[in-house]
Each structure stands twice: as C-alpha cells, then as structure tokens.
Amino acid sequence: MLLPWEYGVRNLARRPLRTLLTLIALATVVMLVFVVVGFIRGLERSLSTSGDDDVVLVYSVNSEENIENSAIAAQIPALLTASVGGTVSRFGMTHVSPELYMGTRVKNELDEAGLGLVRGVTLATPLVRRSVRLVEGSWPRAGEVIVGRLAAAKLGSSEDAIALGKTLEFEGKQWTVSGRFASGGSAYESEIWCRLEDFQAATKRQDLSLVAMLLSPEGSAGEVSLFCKERTDLEIRAIRETDYYASLQQHYRPVRLLAWSVVVMVSAAGIFAGLNMMYGAVAGRVREIATLQAVGFRRRAIVLSLVQEGVLLAASGSLLSGVLALTALNGMAVRFTMGAFALRIDSVAILIGCGVGVLLGVVGALPPALKALRSEVATSLKSV
Template sequence: MLLPWEYGVRNLARRPVRTTLTLVALATVVMLVFVVVGFIRGMEQSLSVSGDPDVVLVYSVNSEENIENSSIAARTPSLLTASLQGTVKRFGVTHVSPELYLGTRVKNESADGGLGLVRGVTLAAPLVRRSVKLTDGDWPGAGEVMVGRLAAAKLGSSDEAMAVGQTIEFEGRSWKIRGRFAAGGAAYESEIWCNLGDLQTATKRQDLSLAAMLLSPGSSAAEVKLFCKERTDLELRASRETDYYATLQQHYKPVRLLAWFVVALVSGAGVFAGLNMMYGAVAGRVREIATLQAIGFRRRAILVSLVQEAVLLAAAGSLFSGVIALTVLNGMAVRFTMGAFTLRIDSVAILIGCGVGLLLGVLGALPPALKALRLQVATSLKAV
C-alpha cells in the first residue's frame, strides 16, 4: 500500500525554509540549462534561415569560407550577367547584387570602438536579399546607413543609440542612420548597410567582396559553378547561399558541442547539489521514516513518497524557470563572432530544460532515500 498523495505535499509545507531553498536551487540549475540550450537553438536558427536556396554567392577562391577576406574585381557582376542566362531579370533590371563586406570598428554614443559588420550595397540588394524588410525610416542615401535590428547588440550599445537620426562613425567618416531593417532572424540583422560607392571611397577600395545572384526558376547553380571553374583567370568560386551557411554551421559545430557539454556539466552539478540537499532533508526525517515502517508501510511505499516530494519540487522549479525563460530570455540578443542572434526558447529547449529538472528530482532523491531505508527500524526510532 502506498502512502497518500497528500502526505508528500503536506511534508513540503511543513518545512517552508528548506523547501524554498531547494526550490530556488533546482530552478537556478534549470535556468542555466535554458540559457545554454537557448543559445544553441538561437545560433542554429539564425544560420538556418539566413540562406536563400535561389541565391548563388560568387566570391574569391582564396577566401575559403570567410567572405570578409574575399576580393573580386569590380567588373565581376557584369561578366556574370553577360555570360549567364539564368539570373532573374525584371523590367530591365538584373537581380545581381555587388557587395563589399567587412568588419570594422564602429563608434556611437554608447559604444566606443565596437566591432561591427558593414555591407556596402546597391539598390539591387533588396531584390536579391528577399528576406530583408525595412521597418523604420528609409533607404540610405549618400553618407547614410541603415542598421539591422540586432546591430546594437553586436556593437554592445543601446537601441536608442542606433535609432533613426543618430550618427555613427566608422572608417574615418560619420554616417547618419536613415533606416532600420529586419530579416526574419537571418544573419543580416546584425549588419550595417550603406551605399556601395560610399564604402569603397571610405575604405579606398575599388574591388568587391562578392556578387549575389538570384536565379530564375529552373536555373541551376551548377552553371555558375562551371563558369567560375572555367574562368581560372578570375579566381572565383560559387556557392549556393544555403550551402554557404550550412558550411558555417559545420564551422561552429565545436562551439555547439562545447555548449552541449556545458549542459551536461550543469546537469551533473545539479544532480550533486540535489543529492546534497536531499541527504540533509532525509537525515532529519530518520525517525519519521522508521515510524512509517513500524506502523506497517513498506519500504517501497516510503521510497515512492520521498521521490514524489522531490519530483514535485523539481517540477515546480522547472515550471518557474520555464516561465522566466519564455518571458525574459526568449528573444534576448547575444553577441557572437558571426554577428548577433537571439536566444530561442522553443519546444526543444522547454523539453530539455524541464526534462533535466525532473531528472534532478528523481536522481537527487533516490540515493539518500535508499540509504535511510536501509537503517534498522529500532535504531532509527532512537535517532535524535
């Protein structure tokens, strides 16, 4: 026969201080798990939504996978449009975006020399980067920029300092913020966009970093790759944009593995913390456990009751942490080498966080409960 369900619930209320401390400790461990898993999920989401399957990137073969190091001739976009027929063309405008992409120090009112990502573009950029949507202000003109919604997080500054009308400095010039844009969580959201000619003048460069081409339906990226392979004098390589960001995911795989290792370490530390707390809780209830055995309850029933108490605490702590994670952590911007992204507390993060919390309750209660139940009843009844 099992002990009544309400017996375990009432036991939690009989020791409010110990119950509260245990609840806070379990909630803290689960919150750390939420933070790390949210970081992993946010980075994966940012890279997965950044690529457009219809866009092909053409950049220098010597840059490997780092477009910031790429340098191609300014005439490359014209050569591509003249030699290839698979690019989208509407109203006489070919959907090819020449771009200059670099990392540089950006200063504003609240960030003195933060590392920002700047992309010089033309009016063809929104035709190719179809996920980019202007949310405030207007397209930048001469001496102006528009900033992604996560550019402030990348620079470590406030959103007010990156609002429309504010001024920032990079490459020895002052730039006025004309607009703000979003890109559905893509990596562009941590960038600063300005006029390509202005950026070339400021950096004293006439080359480009890449050319982005929007392919028409039925066209294949293989044609562009074949062209780049045949024109060895240009030293170009082509990659579908989705393949490029998939490669970046592989590049950051060690970081994700390290983060999962941190989850395991935090969970392990939580188990030991739970063991320590439960040992203390059970040690003060030796006489109670012996009395329950003396009046006829089996050890298995008492064990189930003790585990029930621990699981109730763990469930409450997981629920408390889950509410905070969804309301506070979800969508919080995080700086990273690739730019910035937001923590993502999705169903996977909730499942892992709450699963770890419940696991802490079970694993934390079993060893001390089994130890207490192995004691002789007569000896335990005399315990102080």
C-alpha cells in the same frame, strides 16, 4: 499500500526555509540549462534561416569560408550577367547584387565603440536578399546607413545609440542612421548597410567582396560554378547560399558540441547538489521514516513518497525557470563571432529544460531515500 499524496505535499510545507532554498537551487540549475539550450537553438536558427536556395554567391577562392577576407574585381558582376544565363531580370533590373562586406570599428555619439559588420549594397540588393524587410525609416542615401534589428547587440551598445537620426562613425566618416531592417532572424540582422559607392570611397577600395545572384527556375548554379572554374584568371568560386551557411553550421559544430557538454555538466552538478540537499533533508527524518515502517507502510511506498517530494520541488523549479526563460530570455540578443543572434526558448528548449528538472528531482531523491531505509527500524526509532 501507498502513502497519501497529501502527505508529501504537507511535508514540503513543514520545512518552508529548506523547501524554499531547495526550490531556488533547482530553479537556478534549470535556468542555466535554458540559457545554454537557448543559445544552441538560436545559433542553429540564425544559420538555417540565412540562406536562400535560389541565390548563388560568387567570391574569392582565397578567402575559403570567410567572405570578409574576399576581394574580387569590380567588373565581375558585369561578366557574370553577360556570360551566365538564368538570372532573374524584372523591370529592366537584373537581380545581381555586388557587395563589399567587412568588419570594422564603429563608434556612436556616446563615444562607445565596437566591432561592427558593414555591407555596401545597391538598389538590387533587396531584390536578391528577399528575406530583408525595411521596418522603419527609409533606404540609405549618400552618407546614410540602415541598421539591422540586432546591430546594437553586435556593437555592444543600446538601441537608442543607433536609433533613427543618430550618427555613427566608421572608416573615418560620419554616417546618419536612416532606417532599420529585419530579416526573419537571419545573420543579416546584425549588420549595418550603406550605399556601395559610399563605402568604397570611405575604404578607398574599388573591388568587391562578393556577388550575390538570384537565379530563375531555369537557372543553374552549376553553370555559374562552371564559369568560375573556366575563368581561372578571376580566381573566383560559386556556391549556393544555403550550402554556404550549411558549411558554417559544420564550422560551428564544435561550439554546439561544447554547449551540449555544458548542459550535461550543469545537469550533473545539479544532480550532485540535489543529492546533497536531499541527503540533508532525509537525515533529519530518520525517526519519521522508521515510524512509517513501524505502522505498516512498506519501504517501496516510503521511497515513492520521498521521490514525490523531490519531483514536486523539481517540477515547481522547472515551471518557475520556464516562465522566467520565456519572458526574460527568449529573444535576448547575444554577440557572437558571426555577428549576433537571439536566444530561442522554443518547444525543444522547454522540453529539455523541464526534462532535466524532473530528472534532478528523481535522481536527487532516490539514493538518500534508499540509504535511509537500509537502517534497522528499532535503531532508527532511537536516533536523535
């Protein structure tokens, strides 16, 4: 015969302070799990949404996978357009985007400075970067910039500091913010965009970092790659944009593995903390447990009742942490080497966080319950 369900619930209410402290401890552990899993899911989403399968990137062979270090000749876009077929061309404009991309120190009107990612672009850029949408303001004119949705997080400043009409300073020049853009969670959202010719003048550079080409259905990335290999004097390489960000996924694989290791370690620490608290809770109930055995309840029923209490506490802590994570953490911007991305508390994160919480309840309650039942009933009844 099992103990009534209400018995375990009433036991939690009999010790409100201990129950509250245990609930807070369990909720804190689960919240840490949500933070780490949200970080992993946000990083993966940012990289997976940043590529376009129809876009080919052409950049320097010497830069390896860091486009910020790439430098190619300014005439390469014209050479690609003339030599390679299959690029999209509409309304007299070829969808080829020459870009200058680099990290530089950016200072706002409050004298707050941070490392920002700046991209010099042309009117062809939004035709190639099809995920980018201007959500506020206008396209930059001379001396103006538009900022991504997560640019403030990358700079470590507030949203108000880079609002429309505010002034930013980088590369020895003042720039006025004319607009804001979003890109569906991709890496572009942490960047600052300005006109290519203005950025080249400010940096005193006439070269480019890369060329992005939008291919038509008849176009071939292999043809672009073949052109790059034949023109060894240009020292350029070509890669599909999706393949480029897939390589970044592999590059950040150790970071993701480290984050999953943190999840395991936090969970293990939570289990040990739960064991400690449950041992303390069961140690003060030795006579109660012995009495239950004396009146006829089997040990299995008592163990299930104690585990029920632990699971109830853990489930409540998981629910509390889940609500806080969805309301406070989901979408929170995080700075990273590649720019910035938003924490993502999705169904996978909720499943992992709540699963860890319930595991804490079961594993934390089971060992102390079994230990308490090993004592002789007569001896336990005489304990203080």
